[in-house]
Amino acid sequence: MRHSSTQNHSVRNQSTPPAAASFRRRAAVPVLGSAAIFVLALAVAWQQPAFAAAPINLGTAAPYSVLGGSTVTNTGPSILPGNLGVSPGSAITGFPPGLALAATNAANALAVQAQLDVVTAYNEAAARPMTTGVSGDLAGFTLTEGVYTSSSSLGLNGALTLDGKGNFNSIFVFQVASTLVTGSASRVILTNGAQACNVYWQVGSSATLGTASSFKGTILALTSITLQTGATVEGRALARNGAVTLDSNVFTAPGCVAGPPPTTGTPTETVPPTSTVTSTPTATDTGTPTAGGTATETTTARGATPTPTASPTTGAPLAKTGTGTGGTGETRGRNQGTDVDTAASVSAVGPGALVAWGAVIAGIGAAAGSISGARLLAGRRRNS
Known part of the structure; x- marks a missing residue:
């Protein structure tokens, strides 16, 4: 206590x-x-109060939606997906119109054992060390897992959010010394992995759920539990000594979805497998440059007819070129042409290339002959 x-x-x-x-x-x-x-x-x-992050053991009471101590009474089309039972009392009324989809046990051995397990679960929940004290109205709060203790009554007249912080195994235990009363249209909201199967309300007196309210978790009440018209419960209503009273209520089984455990320590990074890249070997450079296109060779001499342009075959060596700016006469004739490094290239060319180079050389010879003839004629004129 x-x-x-x-x-x-x-x-x-x-x-x-x-x-x-x-x-x-x-x-x-x-x-x-x-x-x-x-x-x-x-x-x-x-x-420091340690938080026992483990669910409350309900034993054979776990399959029950409703279990009363003295009586269970119902008005309207209530629906119970789990077991319905009472012990040590034996009266169950209102079914139908209520609908119990599983077993009904009234004062038999199964009901007696379930009630014993409720007492054990109630005491376990009450003994959990407090992590946070609460009082008054829980409306508007967002709570993470823990044991929340009130030394008197506790109310809910709005929305309470239970945040699992991504932990599907987060446990919420509420210890209420006196009564638990929720208002009309009040709500318990579960988010980020919080689940109704891991929410427990240990009530030291009686619990009352307001009209059209939406409640989550298992109520373990010492005395009685009353659900007003249209209240819904994802969980259980388990009363030790008193009555459970229903009025057109719908229960949903608080099934647990298996989820990943909470992350502890330093998160590890998943590294994708390294892909293997297969490359095509490149050709080895032999040192001899090759021409990728058509090269143009032009030789111009004063007084000489330009020779036709030669187009070396593809693959012929590139020529090292440079433009001369010499003076007049023979020097100018040589420097106006293209300086060709023939020594480095002739040995690597084919027959077609040799023909082209022959045309170039012939042109240069013709230009030289024209220049020599002009000089001879000029000398004769001076002598005469």
Whole structure:
């Protein structure tokens, strides 16, 4: 049984140490030996309430949608997908029009065992160490997994969000010392992996769910549970000693979807397999440049008729070219042409290329002959 204590009307964390105590611990660390530090750390850890991240064991009560202690009464077309039972009482009324889709057990051995398991589950939920204190109204809060303890009554007159933070195994336990009362159209919202099968409401007195409210989780009430008209439950209504009263209510089995475990430590990076690239070997350069297109060779001499343009065959060596800017006469005739490095190229050319080069050389010879004839004629004129 829990002892009452003064609490604020908000969510508070019990585990925060006083500032002065924290300062004293920090100041003492430099003068302590390793053994003393270990003992101090162990003592501090012992004071912190550990959260038992495990579901409450419901035993044979798990298949029940509704289990009463004294009676179960129903009005209207309520629907129960799980078992319906009562013990130690034996009265179940209102079915039909209510519809129980599974087994009905009234004061038989199965109901007795289920009720014993409810007592065990109730005590287990009540014994969980508190992680956070709550009081007043839970509407508007977003809570992550933990054990939330109220020393008195607890209400819900709006929306409460339970956030699993991506953990499908996140556990939510609410310990209510007195009554749990939800308002009309109130809602419990599950998000980010939170599941109704892992939400438990341990109520020290009675629970009442308001008209058209939407509730999630298993109610373990010491006395009675009342569902007002149109309230829906994804979970269970299990009362130890009192009655369960229904009015056109629909239950949904709180099935658990298997999900990935929570991530701890440093996340590992998945590296895709390295792909193998097959490349085509490139040709080896033999050192002899080749022409990829048509080269034009032009030789011009003063007074000479230009020779036709020769087109070496594809694959002929590239010519090293340079434009001369010499003076007049024979020098100018040579430098106006294209300087061809024939010594490096003739040995590598084919017959077609040799024919082209012969035409070029013939042109150069013709130009030289024309120049010599002109000089001879000019000399004779001077002598006469």
